[in-house]
Amino acid sequence: MLAQQIVNAISLGSVYALFALGFTLVFGILGVINLSHGGIFMLGAYAALLLISKFFLPFWIAIPVAMIFSGLVGLLIDVLILRRLRQRQASHLMPMIATIGAAILMTSLAQGLFGSEARRFPLEMFNDENLKLGNITIPLLQAGITTLSILLMLLMVWVLKRTRLGQALRAIAESPRAAALLGIPVERLFYLTSFIAAALGGTAGILIGLSFNAISPFMGQPMLHKGIAAIILGGLGDVRGAVLGGLFLGVAEVFAITFLSSEYRDALSFGLLFLMLLWRPQGLFGASATRSA
Amino acid sequence: MLTLDRVSCHFGGVTALDQVNLTVLEGQVFGLIGPNGAGKTTVFNLITGLFPPSEGQLTFQGQSLLGLASHHIATRGIARTFQNIRLFSEMTLIDNVIVGMHTHLNYLIWDAVLKTPRFRTSEREARAQAQQLLHRVGLGDSPLELAGNLSYGNQRKLEIARALAARPKLLLLDEPVAGMNATEKNTVMALIETLHQDQLTVFMIEHDMRFVMGLCDTVAVLNFGRIIAQGSPSAIQSNPAVIEAYLGQEDT
C-alpha cells in the first residue's frame, strides 16, 4: 500500500517537476513570470488529443508533434508580447498581466473550439498491461509517463550544465547585458528559452491528460498554481529547486489525499507556498531574498 | 559629531572597508576622496544604515547608530544625496522637496482627512519652505516641473534641496558636482559655502580636486578600503602616499 503510494507520488511529482522546470526556466533566463504557462500546458494536451483522435497518428509521432506545437505557442507569446515588453523595459507587473491575458485567451479559445466538458484519449489503444515489481503493480502507461518526464528533465539538466548552449543560457541568467557584451545572441536565446519552456509545459499537459485521462479547457489554471508553488518552494529561477519542488508537491498531494481528505489537496500547495514565503522567501535553493525581480 | 571607529565591512570574501577611523567635527566641511572603487560610497551607506558594518562602531552626536533603521537615522538628523541620482522622477520638483520634510510634518492621518487647521497650516508652510529651498539651489522657476525632466546637473541640485528639506544636522553629499559643467559647479560651491556659514556640517565625497580643496577644511583619502591620509587640503596635496595612490590609479 505505502509502496504503491510512493510510486504514484513519484509519477505525479515528476510531471509537476517537468511543468515547473519550464516555468522556472523562463523566470531564470527572461526574468519574467509567464502566467500563460498553464494555458500552454492545456493546449499541449488538446494538440495531442486531436492528433491522435482526429488524425489517427500513432503515439510516438503525436507526442513530439504536440510538443513542438506547444513550443511554437510559447515562441509566439514571446515574439508578440514579451519581446515588446523587454524592449520597453517594462516593470515586472506588465508581463504578468499580459500573460494572464494570454492565458484567458487560450482558455476561452479552447472552450469555444472544443467545448467545456472534459475530453478523453481513445485509450483502447493501450492494453491494460502492468509492470509487476514484487507486490507493486505499475500500469505501463504510468511507467511510460514517469520515464518520459524524468528523461526530459535529465536532458534539460545535461544541456544546461554540460553544453555551450547551457553555458550561454547561464550567462544570460546572470546578466543579459554582460552576456550580450560577450557576444552571446541574447535575444535569440530568449526565443529559444520560451520555445523550450513551452514545449516542456505542453508535454506536461499531454502526460497529465494521459494519466488522468481527462482534458478540459480549465486544466491549466490549477496546474499553474501548482507550478507557482513548486518554483517558489524550490527558489525562483532555480532549475534544481523547481524539479525538487515539483516532486515534493506530488508526494505531498498524494499523501494528503491518502491520509487527510481530497478537499485539502488544492489548499496544500498554496498553504505550503504561503508558509514557505513567510519562513524563507528565497525558497530552498534561492540565493537572495531581497532580489525584487 | 560623527565618528567611525575601526569600521570594517566585508561583502562575501571582499573587504570593502578595513579598520576605517574618521571623525567629522561639528560645523566642518569634511571631504572624502580616493580612487574609484575605494569604498567611499560604502562609508555613506553604513552611516545611513543601508547595511550594518561587519565590525566597528558608528556614533553620531555621542550616540551609536548601530542597529538603527535607516529612517530612524534620518530622523536623528542625517540626510544624504546619491552618487547615482535617486530622485522621485515622476513627482514634481516641489513635491520631491516636501517628501524630504516628511518627518517634520507632524499632523496625524485624521488631520489630513478632516482638513483641520493644523493640517492646512503645516502643508502651507511646507510648500512655502520647499519653494524657498528650490530658490536657494536655483530651481525656483518651475516648481511644478517633473523631476525626471531636469538636466543632470539640476537633478543633483534638486537632490541637495530635498536633503536640506529634512533640516539635517549632518549633510552627506555623494559626488555633488559629478557631470556638471564649470558654471554649475560654481553655483554648487557657493551654495555649500552658504551652508557652511549657516553652521551645517557637511561630509562630501567628490572627485573634483579643485572643488574639494576649495571647500573642505579637512580631507581624508581612502584607498582600497583603508584611510591612507587625513589632514588639511594642503597637507593632503603634498602627501606622498596620496600622490602614489592617484598616480597608480592613472597607470591602470
Next chain:
Amino acid sequence: MDWSSWWSTYSTLVLSIGVYGLMAISIYITLSCGLLSLANAAFMGIGSYVSAVATMQFELPFSLALLLGTLTPSVVALIIGVPVLRLSGVYLAMATLGFGEVVRVVALNLDITGGPLGLNGIPLLTEWWHVLLALILVLILLNALRHSKIGRAFEAIREDETAARLMGIATHHIKLLAFVLGAAIAGLAGGLNAHYTFTLSPGNFGFENAVDILTMAVLGGIQGLIGPLLGGAIITLLPELLRSLEEFRMAANGVILIAVVLFLPQGIWDPRRFRRWLKKRATHVDA
C-alpha cells in the same frame, strides 16, 4: 421602459459597477505604494462572509454587519501584512495569491460559510445609495490622503523605496497602512456585494477574481482615483456588451489585457497624456 422596470432589470449591474469600482480602488491603493498584492479578492471574500453571517445567523443590523465586514479583513491584513510585506515584486504577488487560495479553501471547508455550497438567501439589504455613499466616502478619504504626506510617501515608496526610507519615511509602516486600507475597502465592497447578490460561494473569490480586479486597475490607470473607477465600470459592463460573442466572450477579456499592457501601459485614464494632447493642440492653435 419606465424607471422601475429598468431598475429591476439593471439594478444588479449598476450596484456591481459601484462595488467593483471600490475593489479597483482597493487594489489601486497598494499599487500606488508599489505593492503588487493580489490578496484583495480574498479580503473581499472575508468581508462578504463575515457580514453575511452577521446578518443571517446573528441577525445584526446591516450597518454593524458592514462594519464587521470592513474591520475583519483589516485585522487579517494587519496580521499577515507584517511578514508578507517584507517581500517585494513577484514574491509578494505569489505570496498574496497563496494567501487568497488558503482563504478560498478555508471557506470551502468551514460549516459557518456553508462549505462548497456557500451561503444562500442572504437578505437583500444593499440599496443603491449605500453603494454610492460608500464610494463617496472612500473617494473623499483617499483624495485627502493623496494630497497629504501619506500620499506623497506612497508615491515616494513606489518610485524608490530606499530613497524614501532615507528621507525618514517609515516605509514598512506606510506599506502596512496601504495594505490594511486596501483590505478594509475590499471588505466593505464585499459586505455590500453579499447583500444584493443573494448568494455567496468560495469560487467567487479565487484567482480569476483577483485577476479581474487587477485588470480593472491596470486598464483604468493608476495615476489617480478616476482610472480605477473607470476600469471597474468597463470590466463589469464588458460581459454585457459582449454577450453576442458567447463562448468567446472571455477571449475579449484576454485580448484587452494584452492590448492594454502593450499599447496603453498607463491605462485609459492618464492625465499626463491628456495634458500632452492639450499642449499639442495649444501649439497648433498658436501656429
